[in-house]
Amino acid sequence: MPTNEVEQIKESLKSKIPKAADVVFKELHTKEKYIESFYIKTISDETVLHDKLLKPFFEQHHPEEFRNYLESIPQIKSFESEEKAIEELLNGTAVLFYQDSVFLFDSKVDRNNSVLDTSVETTIQGPQSGFSESLPTNLGLIRKRYPETFLNVDITKVGKISKTEVMILHDTRFADPDTLKRIKDFLSSLDLQMFQTGEQLLDSIKKSNRAMIPLMLVTERPDRVAVNLATGKVILLVSGSPFAVVLPTVMKDFMSSMADIYQTYWVSRFLQLLRYIGFIISVCLPGLYVATTSYNPEIYRVQLALSIAGSRNAVPYPSFIEVLLMLFMMELLTEASIRLPKAIGPTATTVGGLILGQAATEAGLVSNIMIIIVSFVAISNFVVPINAFSFSLRIVKYFILALATLFGLVGVVIGFFIFVAYLVKLDSFGEPFLTLVQSKPQPHKE
Amino acid sequence: MKTNGGWKIYSLFLMIAFLVGGCGFKDIDKRLFAVSIGVDLAKDSSKKYLVSLKFAIPSASKEQPNDFYIVSQEADSMSEAVRILKTKVDKEIDFSHAKVIIISEEVAKSRGNAGMYYWFNRRRDIQAITWVAVGKPNAKDILKVKPKSEQVPSNSLFLALGKDGSETPYVIPTYLFDFKYRLIERGIDPILPIIEAKKDYFEINTAGLFNESKMIIHLAPEETKILNFLKSKEEKSSIKVERGKTVIVIDSQMVKAKYKIHTPKGSPPYIKVNVSVKGKLEEASRRVANSQLYQYEKAAEKTLNQEFKNVLKKMQRAGVDPMGFGLRYRSRHFNHDDWEEWKKIYPNITFKVHTKVQITDTGLIE
Numbered sequence: 001m002p003t004n005e006v007e008q009i010k011e012s013l014k015s016k017i018p019k020a021a022d023v024v025f026k027e028l029h030t031k032e033k034y035i036e037s038f039y040i041k042t043i044s045d046e047t048v049l050h051d052k053l054l055k056p057f058f059e060q061h062h063p064e065e066f067r068n069y070l071e072s073i074p075q076i077k078s079f080e081s082e083e084k085a086i087e088e089l090l091n092g093t094a095v096l097f098y099q100d101s102v103f104l105f106d107s108k109v110d111r112n113n114s115v116l117d118t119s120v121e122t123t124i125q126g127p128q129s130g131f132s133e134s135l136p137t138n139l140g141l142i143r144k145r146y147p148e149t150f151l152n153v154d155i156t157k158v159g160k161i162s163k164t165e166v167m168i169l170h171d172t173r174f175a176d177p178d179t180l181k182r183i184k185d186f187l188s189s190l191d192l193q194m195f196q197t198g199e200q201l202l203d204s205i206k207k208s209n210r211a212m213i214p215l216m217l218v219t220e221r222p223d224r225v226a227v228n229l230a231t232g233k234v235i236l237l238v239s240g241s242p243f244a245v246v247l248p249t250v251m252k253d254f255m256s257s258m259a260d261i262y263q264t265y266w267v268s269r270f271l272q273l274l275r276y277i278g279f280i281i282s283v284c285l286p287g288l289y290v291a292t293t294s295y296n297p298e299i300y301r302v303q304l305a306l307s308i309a310g311s312r313n314a315v316p317y318p319s320f321i322e323v324l325l326m327l328f329m330m331e332l333l334t335e336a337s338i339r340l341p342k343a344i345g346p347t348a349t350t351v352g353g354l355i356l357g358q359a360a361t362e363a364g365l366v367s368n369i370m371i372i373i374v375s376f377v378a379i380s381n382f383v384v385p386i387n388a389f390s391f392s393l394r395i396v397k398y399f400i401l402a403l404a405t406l407f408g409l410v411g412v413v414i415g416f417f418i419f420v421a422y423l424v425k426l427d428s429f430g431e432p433f434l435t436l437v438q439s440k441p442q443p444h445k446e
Numbered sequence: 447m448k449t450n451g452g453w454k455i456y457s458l459f460l461m462i463a464f465l466v467g468g469c470g471f472k473d474i475d476k477r478l479f480a481v482s483i484g485v486d487l488a489k490d491s492s493k494k495y496l497v498s499l500k501f502a503i504p505s506a507s508k509e510q511p512n513d514f515y516i517v518s519q520e521a522d523s524m525s526e527a528v529r530i531l532k533t534k535v536d537k538e539i540d541f542s543h544a545k546v547i548i549i550s551e552e553v554a555k556s557r558g559n560a561g562m563y564y565w566f567n568r569r570r571d572i573q574a575i576t577w578v579a580v581g582k583p584n585a586k587d588i589l590k591v592k593p594k595s596e597q598v599p600s601n602s603l604f605l606a607l608g609k610d611g612s613e614t615p616y617v618i619p620t621y622l623f624d625f626k627y628r629l630i631e632r633g634i635d636p637i638l639p640i641i642e643a644k645k646d647y648f649e650i651n652t653a654g655l656f657n658e659s660k661m662i663i664h665l666a667p668e669e670t671k672i673l674n675f676l677k678s679k680e681e682k683s684s685i686k687v688e689r690g691k692t693v694i695v696i697d698s699q700m701v702k703a704k705y706k707i708h709t710p711k712g713s714p715p716y717i718k719v720n721v722s723v724k725g726k727l728e729e730a731s732r733r734v735a736n737s738q739l740y741q742y743e744k745a746a747e748k749t750l751n752q753e754f755k756n757v758l759k760k761m762q763r764a765g766v767d768p769m770g771f772g773l774r775y776r777s778r779h780f781n782h783d784d785w786e787e788w789k790k791i792y793p794n795i796t797f798k799v800h801t802k803v804q805i806t807d808t809g810l811i812e
Contacts, residue, residue, distance in 0.1 A: 293474040298542030298573065302502075303598050305479060305543055306512050311505030312475040319473050408470060 003100050009082060010097055013038060016086060019117070028054065033063040035107075039094035045109040049094060053105065062098065070098060075106040087163075113137040116242050120220055121386055126262040130220035135165055135239040138222075142169065142235070142244075145226035156187055158238075159195030165239040166195075169225075174232030180430045183234050183247055198224040198238045198245035202388065205428075212395065214388040215428040217246040217253050219407040224258050248428035255279065257385035278383035282390075283397050285377050285417065286323050287404030287412045289370070293319045295408030307369070314364030322366050326374040327401075329356065331394065334378065475504075477535040481514070481600040482546040484585030485524075485553055485562060493520040495525035495553070495562065500589040501535070501541075502599040514587050514599035524565040541571040546603045547622065547642065548588045549583040554654060554661040560629070567626045574623040577607040580640045580661065583612060587643040594646060602636045604649055607639065615671040615683035616651035624742050629659065632785050633772025637673070640664060654656045654767040663764045665757070671755045675721065684728060689735045691747035693765045696746060696805060698725035707795075715791055717771060719754060721801045737810060739805045744805040754799040762792065771795075 018024055022042040028035050035057060039049070052073060061065045070076055077093075079085060079102035085095055085275035092108035113134035113323070122128075131138045154168040166187065170180055190204055191442065202214050219225060220243050225235050228246045236245035246253065257277050260268040297305050315322055333352040337345050357371045377397065396419055403411035426433035484498040497741040498518040505512050517534050521527035532539055547566055553559060566572050581588040593602045605611030607619040618639050622759070628636040636656040642649040651667040665673060674680045678701065685696040702722050727734060734742065761768065772792065776784045 294471050296542075297474045297477065297479075297540065298571065302479070302481065302543045302545065302601070302604070305474065306502050306598055308504075308505040309474045309477070309479070310506050310512070312473065313504065313506050315475065320473070405471075 006097055006100055006102060009079070009085075009102055010036070010038075012082060013085065013089070016082075017089065019296070028057055030058060030061070032098075033057075033066060034062055036097040037094050038089070038097070039105075039107065040078050040089065043090075043092035043109055044094055044107040045092070046107075049105070052092075052107075053096075067099065070096070070103060077104040077106065078102075079104060110134050110136060115141070116220070116409065118220055121224070121258065121385065123259040123262060124256060127223045129222075131222060131242040131244060133240055133242050135167065135237060138237050138242075138244070139167060139169075141222040142225055142229070142237075145222055146171075146229055151229065154184075156184075158187060158190055158192060160191075160193050162192075162194045162196065164195040167235075167237040169229065169235040169237065171229050171232065174230065175234055176232060176430075177433065179248055179429050180234055181235075186429070187236075189238065193240070197241035198236055198243050198343055199388070201236075201245060213392045213423065213426060213433070214254070214386075215249060215426060215433070217249040217386060218243045218388060219246060219281045219386075220244075221258055227258075227261070228253075248431035250428060250431055250433055251389075251423065252436060254386045254389035255384065275383050275385065276378035279393065281379040282377050282384075282393055284400060284412060284416060285373055285380075286327060286397050287400040287415060288409075290320045290323055290401060291404040291409045291412050294405075308367065311361075311367035311369055315367050316364070320401065323373075323401060324371055326360070326366050326370050327377070327398075329360075330374050330378050457745055472538055476537055477540040478535050479504075479540050479542070480486055480544045481598075482548060482589055482603065483541075483544050483566075484548045484550070484581065484589045485588055486550040487552045487556070488520040491520050493529065494522045495524070496520050496586070497524060497531070498586045498589055499528075499531060499539070499544075500600060501539075505537065511597050512599055513621075516586065516594075518586060524562050541569060542573065544572055545576050546600055546607065547576055547578045548585040549578065549638070550581050550584040550586075551654075551661070552584070554580045554638065554656075557660050560659055563626065563629060566622055571650045574621065576622040577603075578620050578625045578638055579603075579607065579620055579650075580638045582640055582642045588641055588648070591643050591646060591648060593648070603641070603648065606648065609680075613680065613682055614651075615674045615680040616667050618670060618674055618677070618679070619652045625751070630657070631773060632777050633767065633774075633788065634770035635766045635768050638766040655761065655764065655768055657764070657766045663760070667758075668753070669757045669760065672753050673768065675723075676703045676705075676719070676754065676757070678703050684803070685723070685725070685746065685750065687742065687746040687749050689742055692730065693733070694727055694731070694734060694742055694746075695729040696723070696725045696803070697728035697809075698723050700724040705769070705771075705774075707771060707778070708793075714794065714796065716796045716798050717758075719758070719797060719799045721748065721750065721754065721799065722804070723801065724804045724806065726806045730808075736808055738806065741807050743803045746805070747801045750801040751799045754801065755797055758797045758799070762795070762797075765793070767792065 004038045005188070007167070011046045014025065020040075022040050025038050027120070028037070029418040037049070050077060056069050059067060060069060085102070085104060088104050094105040096105050111134070113132050113136070115129045115132045115137070118128060118130040122249055131141060138144050143151065148171060150172045154171050156166050156168065158166050168184065168187070186205070192200065192204070199218050201216060202218075203211050205211060206212045225244050225246065229235060229341050234247045236247065238245070255272065257271070260272065263271065292299055300308065312319070317325070324358055329352070333349065336347050336352070340348050353375070357375075361368050361371060381390050381393060384393060388410060400412060400415035400419070403415035405411070407414065423433050450699050479501045479502050480499045482500045484500070486496040486498070487515060488494060488496045496518055498516050500514055500516050503513040503515065517531055519527045519531045519534070521530060528539065566576065567574070596602045602611075606617060609617070609619065618637050618782055620636065620638055624801065625636050625638070628634050635658070637648050638654045638656065638661070640652045640654050651670060652664050653670045653673065654661040654664045656662065671683060675683075681698060681701045683698050684699070687696060700723070705717055705719040706718050707715065727739070772785070772788045775788045775791070779787070
C-alpha cells in the first residue's frame with residue numbers, strides 16, 4: 001500500500017470519528033520505527049494494547065521483526081475497507097498505522113462477563129448459575145455443556161442503531177432446517193432501531209406486533225439451553241443480555257421447569273400435574289366464583305352455600321365487582337413487589353396481603369371466601385414456571401371473568417373453550433403451540 | 447376485522463351480551479335458601495294444602511350456628527303457595543338446596559295429589575336428588591325440630607337420609623326422581639321413609655308403602671329392615687335369632703338378595719328369593735362355642751326365611767309392589783297384556799325364600 005494512501009485513510013478516519021473525550025490517537029516512536037494507533041479507550045482494553053502492542057514495540061528493535069510480530073498475532077486483522085474499519089473502531093478495535101500498511105487490532109474489552117446466579121427460573125437442585133451479559137462468555141458456557149461438533153453457530157446483526165450481535169445456535173443433527181430458515185428470515189426481516197435483549201422479539205413475532213401469549217422461551221439457564229439444543233431447538237444469544245431465546249417454543253416448554261429432570265420420575269410427574277392444575281385454576285377460578293355465587297349456587301354443598309352467603313351478607317357490591325376489586329388489589333401488589341428493592345419487598349407483601357386482606361373483610365368490602373380465592377389464584381399463577389407465560393395467564397382470567405359475569409357457568413365453559421381455541425391457532429415458527437412431541441427433521445431433507 | 451366497522455360489531459355484541467346477561471344474575475346473598483319443604487293438609491280453611499318452607503339464615507360469623515325460620519301459606523296448589531310466599535320474604539326464594547321434601551301422613555294417605563308431587567319434578571331449581579319422606583304427625587312439626595348437634599338447618603335430616611351420617615337398615619331413603627319414577631311406572635310402587643318428630647330429635651325407622659298414588663300401609667321397624675335387605679341397600683345391621691332359650695345377635699357385614707320369577711307351564715307361578723347373609727356373632731345370652739355356630743346358622747336361616755316371607759306376604763296382601771316384581775315380570779314377558787296378566791298373577795303368587803347365613807366367628811378368642 002503506498003504511503004500516501006495510508007495517509008489518506010488516516011485523515012479520513014480522523015475526520016469521520018468526532019473528537020470525543022475517549023478517542024485516542026497516539027504516536028509511538030523508537031529510534032528505528034514509529035507506529036500510530038487510533039482507538040476509543042472506553043471500549044478498548046488498554047491492558048491488552050499495552051501487553052500485546054506497546055511492550056513488543058519497545059522490545060523489538062528491528063522494524064521488520066516487529067512487522068512480522070504484528071502479522072502473526074491472532075488479534076490482528078488486515079484492513080479491508082474504510083466503512084468496515086469505522087465499524088470495528090466503534091466496537092473497540094484499535095486501528096494501527098505501521099510503515100505503509102493499516103492493521104486492525106482486536107482490543108475489544110469484554111465487560112459484564114461474570115456469570116450471574118439464576119434469579120428468575122430458580123430450582124432447588126441442579127445448576128444454580130445462569131448466563132452472563134457477555135456474548136462470548138455465554139457461548140463458552142453453552143459449548144462447555146454441549147461439547148458436540150454438530151453445534152453450529154451463525155452470527156447476524158439486529159437493530160439499525162444498536163447493531164447487536166445475535167448468535168444462532170443449533171445442532172445440525174436435530175434442528176429442523178425449515179424452522180431454522182424461518183427463524184433466520186424472521187431475524188433478517190426485523191425492523192428494530194434498538195435491540196437490547198431477546199424478550200423484545202416476543203411482540204415482533206406477530207405481524208400485528210401485538211401478542212398475548214409468548215411464542216418464544218426466554219431463559220437464563222445454560223442447562224436449559226443445552227437440553228433444548230439436544231431436542232432440536234434453535235437458540236438465539238443476544239449480545240449484552242443474560243437471557244437466551246429458545247425457538248420454537250410450545251406450551252409444554254412453558255410448563256416445564258429444569259427441576260423436572262433433576263427430580264425422580266413420580267415427583268416430576270406430580271409437579272407437572274400440579275402446574276397444569278394451577279394453570280387451569282388461575283385462569284378459571286375468578287370466573288367460576290362469579291358464575292357459581294351469582295348464577296348457580298346449587299353446585300355448592302349446602303354448608304358452603306350458606307357460609308358464602310353469610311360472609312357476603314355485608315358486601316354491598318355484586319360478586320363480579322368484588323372479584324375485580326380484589327384481583328386489582330392483588331395485581332397491584334404483585335407489580336409493586338417486583339419494583340420494590342429486595343429489602344422492603346416482604347414488607348409490601350405483608351402489608352398488602354395480610355393487613356389489607358384482613359381489613360377489607362372486616363370493613364365488609366369483600367367476603368372471606370373472596371380472600372381465599374384471590375390468594376389461590378395468585379399462588380397458582382406463580383406455579384407456572386416461565387414468567388412470561390404466567391404474565392399472559394394473568395390477563396386471560398379477566399376475559400373468562402367477563403364472560404362468567406355475563407353468562408354464568410356457560411360463560412366459563414365458553415371462555416375456556418375460546419382460550420383453548422386461541423392456543424390451538426398459535427404456532428411458533430411452524431410448530432403448533434399445543435404440540436406435545438417436537439417434530440424431528442425429515443430424513444430426506446438436507 | 448380490519449374494517450372501520452369493526453368496533454360497531456364489537457359494541458353490538460357487547461350490548462347483546464349485557465341484555466342476555468341481565469337475567470339470571472342474582473348474588474348468593476340476595477337469595478333465600480329453602481332447605482326443606484313441608485306439605486300439610488290445610489286445617490279450618492277452604493284451601494287444600496298448607497305449604498311450609500324452612501329457610502336457612504346464613505350467619506356472618508363462625509361462632510353462631512346458622513339459624514332458620516319457617517314461613518307457611520295455605521293454598522290450593524304448590525305454585526300458588528310459593529307465589530304468595532314470595533311476598534312474605536325479602537329475598538328471592540331459591541330451592542336449589544331444598545334437599546328434603548316432607549309430606550304429612552294425611553296428605554300421603556289422601557288421593558289426588560299427583561299435581562303436587564309432580565310440581566317438585568317440574569321445577570328446575572329443585573334437584574332430582576332431593577329426598578322425599580312422610581312426616582308424622584305433620585310436616586310442619588318435622589321442620590320445626592332443631593336437634594342440638596345441627597349446625598346447618600335441616601342438616602341432620604340430610605345426614606340421616608343420605609347415610610352420610612348414621613348408617614342404619616331402618617331407613618329407606620327415596621330420591622325425588624325415584625319417587626316420581628315409581629309413581630308413574632307400572633309394576634313398581636313408591637316407598638317413603640316415615641319421619642317422626644320428637645321434641646328435639648327425629649325418629650326414622652318405619653317406611654310407608656304407596657299404591658299408585660297414596661300410602662296404603664306402613665312397615666314396622668323390623669319389616670323395614672327386611673325390606674332393606676331385600677333391596678340389598680344396607681348391609682350393616684343386626685339380626686336377632688332365637689334358638690331354644692339362647693338368643694344371639696348377628697352383626698351382618700354382607701347381605702345380598704336375589705330373586706327370580708318362575709312361571710312354569712301347568713303349575714302356579716312363584717318367586718324364588720335367595721338371600722345370603724354373612725356376619726359375626728355380636729351378642730349372645732349364653733356361651734356359644736365355635737363348633738356350635740353351624741346350628742345357629744341354621745336357626746338364623748329359619749328365622750330369616752319366615753321374616754322375609756311375612757314381609758313379602760304383607761306387601762302382597764296390600765297389593766303394593768315396592769320391590770318391582772311387576773316390572774321384572776314385564777321386562778321378561780313381551781305380551782301386549784303383560785301388565786294385565788301380572789295383575790292377575792300377583793295376588794296369588796307364592797314366595798319361596800331360601801336364606802343362607804354364614805357366621806364367620808364368635809367375636810371372641812376361645
